[in-house]
Amino acid sequence: MTEQQNRRLGEFELIEWIREQAGTGTHLTLGIGDDCCIQRLAPDQELLTTTDLLIEDVHFKRQWTSLYDLGRKAAAVNLSDIAAMGGQPLSLYLGIGRPTTLDDSQVKELLSGFIYQTRLAGAVLVGGDTCGSPGPLMLSVTVEGSIPCGCALRRDGARVGDSIYVSGTLGDSALGLKHLLAGKEPSADLAARFHTPEPRLELGQWLVAEGLATAMLDVSDGLISDLGHILQSSAVGAEIALERLPLSAAFARELAADRALYDLALAGGEDYELLFTAADSGLEQRNVEFPVPITRIGRICAEPGLRIVQADGTAYTCSKHGFDHFAGS
Amino acid sequence: MTEQQNRRLGEFELIEWIREQAGTGTHLTLGIGDDCCIQRLAPDQELLTTTDLLIEDVHFKRQWTSLYDLGRKAAAVNLSDIAAMGGQPLSLYLGIGRPTTLDDSQVKELLSGFIYQTRLAGAVLVGGDTCGSPGPLMLSVTVEGSIPCGCALRRDGARVGDSIYVSGTLGDSALGLKHLLAGKEPSADLAARFHTPEPRLELGQWLVAEGLATAMLDVSDGLISDLGHILQSSAVGAEIALERLPLSAAFARELAADRALYDLALAGGEDYELLFTAADSGLEQRNVEFPVPITRIGRICAEPGLRIVQADGTAYTCSKHGFDHFAGS
Numbered sequence: 001m002t003e004q005q006n007r008r009l010g011e012f013e014l015i016e017w018i019r020e021q022a023g024t025g026t027h028l029t030l031g032i033g034d035d036c037c038i039q040r041l042a043p044d045q046e047l048l049t050t051t052d053l054l055i056e057d058v059h060f061k062r063q064w065t066s067l068y069d070l071g072r073k074a075a076a077v078n079l080s081d082i083a084a085m086g087g088q089p090l091s092l093y094l095g096i097g098r099p100t101t102l103d104d105s106q107v108k109e110l111l112s113g114f115i116y117q118t119r120l121a122g123a124v125l126v127g128g129d130t131c132g133s134p135g136p137l138m139l140s141v142t143v144e145g146s147i148p149c150g151c152a153l154r155r156d157g158a159r160v161g162d163s164i165y166v167s168g169t170l171g172d173s174a175l176g177l178k179h180l181l182a183g184k185e186p187s188a189d190l191a192a193r194f195h196t197p198e199p200r201l202e203l204g205q206w207l208v209a210e211g212l213a214t215a216m217l218d219v220s221d222g223l224i225s226d227l228g229h230i231l232q233s234s235a236v237g238a239e240i241a242l243e244r245l246p247l248s249a250a251f252a253r254e255l256a257a258d259r260a261l262y263d264l265a266l267a268g269g270e271d272y273e274l275l276f277t278a279a280d281s282g283l284e285q286r287n288v289e290f291p292v293p294i295t296r297i298g299r300i301c302a303e304p305g306l307r308i309v310q311a312d313g314t315a316y317t318c319s320k321h322g323f324d325h326f327a328g329s
Numbered sequence: 330m331t332e333q334q335n336r337r338l339g340e341f342e343l344i345e346w347i348r349e350q351a352g353t354g355t356h357l358t359l360g361i362g363d364d365c366c367i368q369r370l371a372p373d374q375e376l377l378t379t380t381d382l383l384i385e386d387v388h389f390k391r392q393w394t395s396l397y398d399l400g401r402k403a404a405a406v407n408l409s410d411i412a413a414m415g416g417q418p419l420s421l422y423l424g425i426g427r428p429t430t431l432d433d434s435q436v437k438e439l440l441s442g443f444i445y446q447t448r449l450a451g452a453v454l455v456g457g458d459t460c461g462s463p464g465p466l467m468l469s470v471t472v473e474g475s476i477p478c479g480c481a482l483r484r485d486g487a488r489v490g491d492s493i494y495v496s497g498t499l500g501d502s503a504l505g506l507k508h509l510l511a512g513k514e515p516s517a518d519l520a521a522r523f524h525t526p527e528p529r530l531e532l533g534q535w536l537v538a539e540g541l542a543t544a545m546l547d548v549s550d551g552l553i554s555d556l557g558h559i560l561q562s563s564a565v566g567a568e569i570a571l572e573r574l575p576l577s578a579a580f581a582r583e584l585a586a587d588r589a590l591y592d593l594a595l596a597g598g599e600d601y602e603l604l605f606t607a608a609d610s611g612l613e614q615r616n617v618e619f620p621v622p623i624t625r626i627g628r629i630c631a632e633p634g635l636r637i638v639q640a641d642g643t644a645y646t647c648s649k650h651g652f653d654h655f656a657g658s
């Protein structure tokens with residue numbers, strides 16, 4: 001046995017450690033340790049599933065983040081896809097392609113962050129895979145969740161006249177990344193939005209329970225791109241008001257000095273806020289304690305395409321298109 | 330747009346192509362293209378889920394295989410985990426971390442093989458993810474399947490006195506790999522076992538339907554290692570007869586010249602045969618047309634550990650321990 005191997009837990013020992021940490025759930029007949037995990041779904045529920053890859057130097061840089069936060073984020077961005085349908089996460093699966101430079105304590109740190117975020121969502125880590133990677137650190141995440149039959153909020157339900165809402169604030173994560181790319185330390189608020197986004201599970205489930213939303217997704221590629229998916233799937237157009245975009249105090253401060261930062265709120269990516277449409281145009285003024293604030297930013301129209309209108313009535317043209325991790329602003 | 334980008338389909342165009350190829354299933358409420366796919370499970374069924382990573386130069390070498398066969402194998406080895414519980418695969422998810430050297434036609438070739446194997450199993454490709462990889466080609470596969478409630482064949486059900494059975498033949502894949510590692514072309518039979526293993530889905534489902542097996546798994550790490558999982562989970566021991574191991578004609582020919590090749594049948598890995606225990610000691614002699622031949626190789630005993638007995642009654646000691654892709658024989 002080489003020293004390298006000595007420094008590494010056997011796969012089975014690691015699985016045992018994970019099993020102890022991972023917790024359990026009433027839906028779970030059999031968890032980690034067999035060929036498959038076995039689950040039961042309540043008969044009135046549908047199954048939601050989503051999967052994602054996260055690759056070092058494509059989706060994250062290890063010098064910018066603790067492995068604990070990386071584990072949290074890997075879980076969170078996938079949980080956000082369950083939130084985006086209005087579902088409840090049940091089970092998470094984590095595959096780790098581990099470079100030789102990642103020792104056991106680092107793997108455990110990564111897993112601890114992943115499990116923390118998983119439990120926070122009321123879900124359980126029930127399976128996965130670890131193997132060596134001759135290249136970068138690679139993570140694959142799968143999440144299964146449940147939702148009452150027929151209630152999932154899809155992208156194709158937006159109707160002409162619907163209001164468009166977004167949760168939380170936009171652009172913070174992208175602004176945090178902009179600072180990191182420039183070699184500057186972002187403020188704690190912005191850094192947290194970039195490193196440890198919060199999936200908006202409660203809001204998604206509340207919207208399903210109230211039956212208020214007609215279409216929904218999470219903003220991962222940027223508002224313009226993701227709203228574009230709703231418009232295309234629903235065969236409608238939209239108008240949004242630039243000055244209505246919800247911005248954090250930290251973002252607004254920097255925007256005051258550089259109006260071009262609006263592009264980050266429009267197309268920055270990794271917001272992980274919920275973007276949804278609803279017939280009710282005064283939803284945010286209801287006497288309801290929302291799990292996270294929501295803001296009406298525009299409306300769905302029959303005319304195809306997306307128009308971004310400024311306070312003076314003129315159109316705003318975003319110079320940033322799509323979202324590419326680390327492509328800079 | 331760079332030439333590199335020109336040669337690559339946009340992500341959305343690729344998703345559209347996959348959607349056309351992937352087919353559909355009655356269990357599927359919503360397939361590719363939203364935040365999650367949505368499925369319904371019959372109320373008398375449990376959900377089986379398994380996930381795996383396959384990384385270039387760890388699990389496969391591109392110079393040895395066509396991308397079509399690689400796609401097939403990526404699906405097959407994961408479908409084998411569903412077979413190992415006796416389940417029916419429903420939905421597959423494929424994540425591709427693609428190096429810049431992999432052009433669109435190659436990605437489609439990989440996907441075509443994956444989809445072929447998926448459809449062969451009566452399942453549907455319903456989701457996934459593609460992104461760039463700055464290192465090796467990386468695949469992540471998740472499979473969901475169903476099984477009648479309470480019927481999944483686990484590792485922990487073997488009882489003292491049970492017979493031990495294995496399907497098909499052992500060692501072929503490892504012998505094929507041995508030739509590849511030595512720079513030799515393996516025979517077509519051995520190469521096929523290594524490149525395009527067949528998940529034993531029908532046999533697994535037949536065993537569940539007949540209620541005959543007490544414990545089961547698929548032989549992916551080698552007979553000794555995988556039988557060890559059953560023994561440990563079931564808190565029993567076992568005795569197997571070396572000369573009873575089912576071997577292909579190609580394997581037997583080479584074994585005649587080199588008896589040490591038994592180690593490949595015992596610990597070679599990647600057989601993807603089903604290993605199961607059953608109270609019935611004459612199962613293979615039943616007047617039944619098995620989906621794949623089965624062979625009784627030994628029995629479960631109370632005494633812990635695994636004993637491999639030769640025809641002359643002496644113990645055989647395997648000099649190969651565990652299974653490491655490409656570590657050689």
